[in-house]
Amino acid sequence: MRAVMATVVRRRMAAFSRRSALALAAGSGPGGRALCSSATRDDELEAAVRDVVCSGAGSLDEVGVRLDRLGVAVSPAMVRRVIDSCSERGDSGRRLLRFLSWCQSKDPEGLGDEAFDRAIGLLARMGDHTAMRIAIGDVEKDGRTMSSETFTVVVETLVKAGKEDDAVRLFRGLERQRLLPQRDAAVGGEIIWSSSLTMVQALCMKGHARQAQGVVWHHKSELSVEPMVSIVQRSLLHGWCVHGNAKEARRALDDIKSSGSPLGLPSFNDYLHCLCHRNLKFNPSALVPEAMDILAEMRSYGVAPDASSFNILLSCLGRARRVKEAYRVLYLMREGKAGCSPDWVSYYLVVRVLYLTGRIIRGKRLVDDMLEGGILPTAKFFHGLIGILCGTEKVDQALDMFKLMKRCQLVDTHTYDLLIEKLCRNGRFEVGKEMWDDAKKNGLVLGCSEDLLDPLKTEVFRPVRRAQKMSPQNYKCFVQNKKITSVGTRKKGAAVAATRK
Numbered sequence: 390m391r392a393v394m395a396t397v398v399r400r401r402m403a404a405f406s407r408r409s410a411l412a413l414a415a416g417s418g419p420g421g422r423a424l425c426s427s428a429t430r431d432d433e434l435e436a437a438v439r440d441v442v443c444s445g446a447g448s449l450d451e452v453g454v455r456l457d458r459l460g461v462a463v464s465p466a467m468v469r470r471v472i473d474s475c476s477e478r479g480d481s482g483r484r485l486l487r488f489l490s491w492c493q494s495k496d497p498e499g500l501g502d503e504a505f506d507r508a509i510g511l512l513a514r515m516g517d518h519t520a521m522r523i524a525i526g527d528v529e530k531d532g533r534t535m536s537s538e539t540f541t542v543v544v545e546t547l548v549k550a551g552k553e554d555d556a557v558r559l560f561r562g563l564e565r566q567r568l569l570p571q572r573d574a575a576v577g578g579e580i581i582w583s584s585s586l587t588m589v590q591a592l593c594m595k596g597h598a599r600q601a602q603g604v605v606w607h608h609k610s611e612l613s614v615e616p617m618v619s620i621v622q623r624s625l626l627h628g629w630c631v632h633g634n635a636k637e638a639r640r641a642l643d644d645i646k647s648s649g650s651p652l653g654l655p656s657f658n659d660y661l662h663c664l665c666h667r668n669l670k671f672n673p674s675a676l677v678p679e680a681m682d683i684l685a686e687m688r689s690y691g692v693a694p695d696a697s698s699f700n701i702l703l704s705c706l707g708r709a710r711r712v713k714e715a716y717r718v719l720y721l722m723r724e725g726k727a728g729c730s731p732d733w734v735s736y737y738l739v740v741r742v743l744y745l746t747g748r749i750i751r752g753k754r755l756v757d758d759m760l761e762g763g764i765l766p767t768a769k770f771f772h773g774l775i776g777i778l779c780g781t782e783k784v785d786q787a788l789d790m791f792k793l794m795k796r797c798q799l800v801d802t803h804t805y806d807l808l809i810e811k812l813c814r815n816g817r818f819e820v821g822k823e824m825w826d827d828a829k830k831n832g833l834v835l836g837c838s839e840d841l842l843d844p845l846k847t848e849v850f851r852p853v854r855r856a857q858k859m860s861p862q863n864y865k866c867f868v869q870n871k872k873i874t875s876v877g878t879r880k881k882g883a884a885v886a887a888t889r890k
Contacts, residue, residue, distance in 0.1 A: 434461045439474045442488045443481050452487040463496040465504060472507045482517035486524060506539045513539075513546040521546070525559065529566060537570040540584065544591045553597045557604070560588050585612060589621055593628030598637065601628055619650035626656055630663035638663050646690070657687045658698055665705040673709040676702065677718070688728070696722070696732045703735055707742035715739050719755075723762075733759065733766035737773060744777045749786055756793070768794070768801040775804055779811045787811070788820075802828075806837045813841040816849040 441455050461467070471488065475481045489508055492500055505528050512521040521543065528535060535543070540563075547556040563569045569584040585608040592601040605612055605621055612621050622645045629638040638660050645652050661683050668675045680702045684694050699722055706715040719739045722731040736759045743752035756774075759766070771794035778787035791808060794801070805828045812821035822842050828835055840846045 434459055435467055435470065437461075438467070438488075439471055442471055442484050443475045443478055449483055449487050452484055453491045456488070456491050463492045463500075465500065468492060468500060468504045469507060472504065472511060476511050476514075482512050482515050482520040485512070486520050489524070489527075502533050502536075505533060506536050509535065510539045510542050513542045516546070516550070518547070518550060518552070522555075529562065529568060532566075532568070534568050535563075535570050537584075537587070540570045541587050541591070544587060545594070548591045548595050548597065553592060553595070553600055556588070556591065557600055560584065560604070586617060586620060590624050593624040593631070596628055596631035596633070598625055598628030598632055598634075601625060618648070619645075622648070622650055623652075623656050627659050630659040633663060633666065635660075635663050635667045652690065652692070654687075654692055654695065654698070657683065657690075657692055657694075658701060661698060662701050665701055669705045669709055673711065676705055676709065676711065677714050693728060695729050696735055699727060699729070699731070700734050700738060703738040707738050707745075710742060710746060712742055712746055712748070715742055731764075733764055733770050736764065737766070737770050740774060741777060744774065744781065744783075747781075749778075749783060753786070753789075756790075760793075760797070765797065766799075768799040768804070771797075771799060772801055772804045772807070776807060779807060784811060784815060784817070800831060800833070802833050802835060805833060806835055809835070810837050810841055813847050814850045816844075818842060818844055818847075 437459055438456065438461055441452060441459075468489075472485065475485050485508060489500070489504070492504075505524065509521060509524050509528070512524060525535075525543070544556045544560070547553065547559070560569075564584070585604055588604045589601045589612075592598070592604070602625065605625070612618065622641065626638060626641040626645065629641055642652075642656070642660055645656070661680060664683060665676060665680055668679060684698060687694050687698070699718060703715055703718060706718070716739060718727070719731060719735060721727040722729065722735060736755060740752040740755050743749075743755065752774075771790060775787045775790050775794075778784070778790060787808065791804065794804065805824060809821045809824050809828075812818070812824070825835070825839070825842060
């Protein structure tokens with residue numbers, strides 16, 4: 390008991406000495422004590438407000454009560470810092486709304502448009518659409534105007550979440566109330582151009598070209614001035630291509646060409662991507678002929694196709710397992726007959742389909758030709774091919790590819806994880822242990838567990854015996870024996886049941 394009392398006394402004396410030292414330090418100059426204590430108190434109050442709003446416990450109804458107890462004064466700078474603090478947490482959207490309501494009740498004029506803009510943009514990035522819609526409703530009720538950046542973030546967030554109708558409805562409502570954001574109030578019509586163009590681009594980004602056409606139709610007079618016309622036309626072309634409607638995309642492409650608007654490589658690649666994927670689904674035999682027609686059209690229009698254009702075709706040919714055509718296209722690129730040289734993505738797409746169809750030696754030879762040609766791939770190239778080889782149970786070839794990867798000085802932690810787990814699952818623990826030691830020697834931090842190297846903890850994959858094809862005579866004998874066995878089993882069960890009775 391005496392020891393406990395002594396400990397308590399010592400702690401109180403230490404606390405008293407610390408407070409005395411702080412008081413002496415604060416009052417060392419004239420007026421220093423008052424200034425330091427005031428600044429410290431403001432910082433403590435603001436930290437307490439951030440704690441209540443951003444990471445506080447309790448229900449939403451307690452936010453206002455706890456803020457009233459603190460007695461903090463509302464200022465735009467303090468509100469801005471609290472909103473920035475909430476950006477570090479993704480679950481404080483509703484508490485932020487309560488904080489803004491509390492600030493409005495205390496000082497209706499203390500919050501500017503910037504605070505609401507920051508809050509709405511933060512709620513949009515958090516993905517809290519309900520809280521974002523409530524905040525936007527408060528902005529509309531007060532007659533405030535969002536900035537163009539915040540409006541863009543809100544519209545893109547709604548479209549990405551699959552709520553394109555809500556985005557269009559929000560645009561119509563703000564337009565009706567004349568609250569659309571404007572970038573330059575001195576230029577007439579800028580308010581419509583910026584907002585409507587943002588709507589069109591956000592909708593076309595996710596393939597909602599039909600809704601984008603409605604926005605263009607309602608604002609045709611405002612969007613009929615350059616450079617808005619060409620931007621809108623290219624956006625609609627991209628929207629139809631993302632949607633997968635090749636007919637409407639062709640019509641949009643022809644409209645751009647007939648109007649004389651500039652048409653570049655991205656627009657042609659969008660249409661080529663749409664056409665190839667449509668043929669991949671409905672008519673794989675037309676992949677090469679129609680793609681070559683589009684590439685010829687690009688050259689006649691003055692746009693030279695590059696490796697990315699041919700990679701779109703090679704990707705679809707690989708998914709359709711049309712090996713000869715893919716190899717032929719790559720051959721034309723290597724010989725310079727296609728107008729551009731292949732990059733490592735082109736080689737990857739062809740080698741990938743060769744490995745998937747069992748042409749391992751041919752694919753390996755193609756990789757060697759690529760390296761001899763001076764084309765240096767990235768680690769993603771080798772990691773993808775090693776993953777395919779491991780998936781098709783070609784582990785030895787995967788190890789050879791990994792050696793080639795190390796020779797190119799493209800060491801990847803994920804590739805080590807993939808190979809170590811595959812080797813241990815196949816029962817090759819010694820090779821897996823060697824790779825583990827090699828990774829540790831190179832200073833790599835592996836993501837797989839060291840327990841994989843323990844045969845007592847790792848379940849080894851036992852391959853299933855391949856099914857053998859039976860002749861018609863053997864199949865009849867197999868079915869007959871199966872019937873006889875099943876009849877015998879039923880008779881035996883009936884006899885056992887009768888004996889028990």
